[in-house]
Amino acid sequence: MVAFLLTVLPTLNRILVAGIAITAFSLLLFCLNFNLRERVARAFAVILACVTLIAVSSVLASTSSTLAEAEMWLRIQWVGTAILPSAYLHFSDALLASTGRPSRGRRRLAVRAMYLVSTVLIYLATLTDTIVARVRVTAGEAHLLAGPGFWIVPVFFTGLLALTGVNLVRAYRRCQTSTSRRRMLYLISGSAAPALASFPFLVFAGEAASVHPLLFWLVVISSNCLVAALLVVMAYATAYFGVSLTDRVIKGRLFQWLLRGPIVAATTLAVMVIFGALARAVGMPNTRAVPLAVVATIVMLQFLITLLRIPLGRRLFYGSLADRADLRRLETLEERVLTRSDLRQFLETLLAGLCDLLRVPAAFIVERSPEGSTSFEAGVGPQELLPLRADLSSIPPPHLQAAGPDAESIFRWGQYWLLPLHAPESGEVIGLLGIASHEDRLDLGPEALESLMRLSQRAAQALQDRRLQQEVFASVDRLVPEVERIQRLSAAARYGQARLLASPGEGLPPDADLAQWVREALSHYWGGPKLTQSPLLNLRVVQQELEAHDGNSVNALRSVLRRAIERVRPEGERRFTSEWLLYNILEMKFVQGRRVRDIAGHLAVSEADLYRKQRVALDEVTRVIIEMERRSHDRATDYDIVG
Secondary structure, X not given: OHHHHHHHHHHHHHHHHHHHHHHHHHHHHHHOOOOOOOHHHHHHHHHHHHHHHHHHHHHHHHOOOOHHHHHHHHHHHHHHHHHHHHHHHHHHHHHHHHOOOOOOOHHHHHHHHHHHHHHHHHHHHHHOOOOEEEEEEXXXXXXXXXXXXXXXXXXXXXXXXXXXXXXXXXXXXXXXXHHHHHHHHHHHHHOHHHHHHHOOHHHHHHHHHHHOHHHHHHHHHHHHHHHHHHHHHHHHHHOOOOOOOOHHHHHHHHHHHHHHHHHHHHHHHHHHHHHHHHHHHOOOOOOOHHHHHHHHHHHHHHHHHHHHHHHHXXXXXXXXXXXXXXXXXXXXXXXXXXXXXXXXXXXXXXXXHHHHHHOXXXXXXXXXXXXXXXXXXXXXXXXXXXXXXXXXXXXXXXHHHOOOOOHHHOEEEOOEEEEEEEXXXXXXXXXXXXXXXXOOOOOOOHHHHHHHHHHHHHHHHHHHHHHHHHHHHHHHHHHHHHHHHHHHHHHOOHHHOHHHHOOHHHOOOOOOXXXXXXXXXXXXXXXXXXXXXXXXXXXXXXXXXXHHHOOOHHHHHHHHHHHHHHHHOOOOOOOOOHHHHHHHHHHHHHHOOOOHHHHHHHHOOOHHHHHHHHHHHHHHHHHHHHHHHHHHOOOOOOOOOOO
């Protein structure tokens, strides 16, 4: 039994170490979704990169065919081992600064100095025998022996981990709410994972492992399971930094990523290793069952995830029935939304059936806006038989006030017969159905007339649904900035991040809530309280403009806003094309002060689309102002070890 366990446990440990590598790398990719300008997220990315390198090198060393190859991978492993303690200190310093205790210079210098020491250790461990020497196999596992200068490693590890612990405790004490303290405890607990995954225990416990191999492997496997779990806990706690999303969204994204990434990859790897070992045990080393098992595992896992992801997500992250009902309502809207392409495809299908029914060569549908303008929506048949878009304005308005969809409402317009399309509830004419026919009289039988009316009602319903959706989208576009502002303010309570609520004059945070201030200031660009009392007046870039505007802060802010708008402007002469759309919206709406309806007509876009593009334009102006503010600071407010 013991011999069997000593055969199985090393293989199981390799699977676990590979799983740690997969998990760390997957979480590193997930970390790329964070705001990487946030120092905590950057430092955490360095830690994950180190753990990934350590785990991958360990797996490759344990599966090497020669001792020379194993030694190469074990020395490469020391790159991550040497950098990790410094990354720990970097992470704890960034975490402490995020709670409102920025470095006064000493912690910053200490982090830079420790990264320099790590570079020296990398040289000593990979290119010399000072730290580690030749390779040795103990309990079936290859490891490097301690060199004459190995004592530096535990001193370096212990010292930096102690400093890291001090910073983490200080950060915990600065948390003011129970929620932030709970998440900080998660972070402190999870931070033990990289240390357990990276410390070279075999260098110390090599002799004990050879004497008690079963106990050694049980301890190693248990610690690796703990490392994988703690890595996820640490990633969960760190995911709140640099983002203003709700807890529900953050948990849901991490949950889905773990299902699709580490769980699928690790399970597939385990199946491949286990099936390969079984095949070799029964004398079939080249069996085709292994790739079939791998493919089947991937397909089945994806099927199960697709089947269970949404119900599990609802149960885990939507506690109340009301929340789940809101989610179902949004999912239904996403599935049933009628895009312009969907509308055109549906209308073309109706028109094709109409042409077959009436034996006409072409038909089309025109949409009519509430203001009375008409636009070509869909058509079937030869292009020369369809009306030009420029001709639609010549449709006589009196005919558009017909009482209802019946034979009497059909009227002649050039070579076309037109039928007004009425909104199902209000009876408003929202479009026209056109039939190309040179006949002076449209002779329809009872069945053909009934089919025509039925098709026209379906087309009218589709146009009405699309119009209602555009109104919903316009409302959402106006609502989203307010919701984002509330989320940012809510995120300010995480880990005591009071700096997010501070005025910009106290330092511009990477994820500052400037979009709302920029929109309000631009709405009163030529005067008004949203400009004269704007928090943007405290920006350093605005203060630096005071001298050029005789100390008038309002004119200085107006100048900064104008410069930001001009940076959105494409090169060349002004045009009214798609690449100029953002600039034209900003200049016409805020600088010229024109009405939305006039701008939409001039730029040939719908009002709903204009609101969406306006939001994109304001985000671009905000981004430019953030860049201007950062460049205006005399000294950097942040440091970036990882480049």
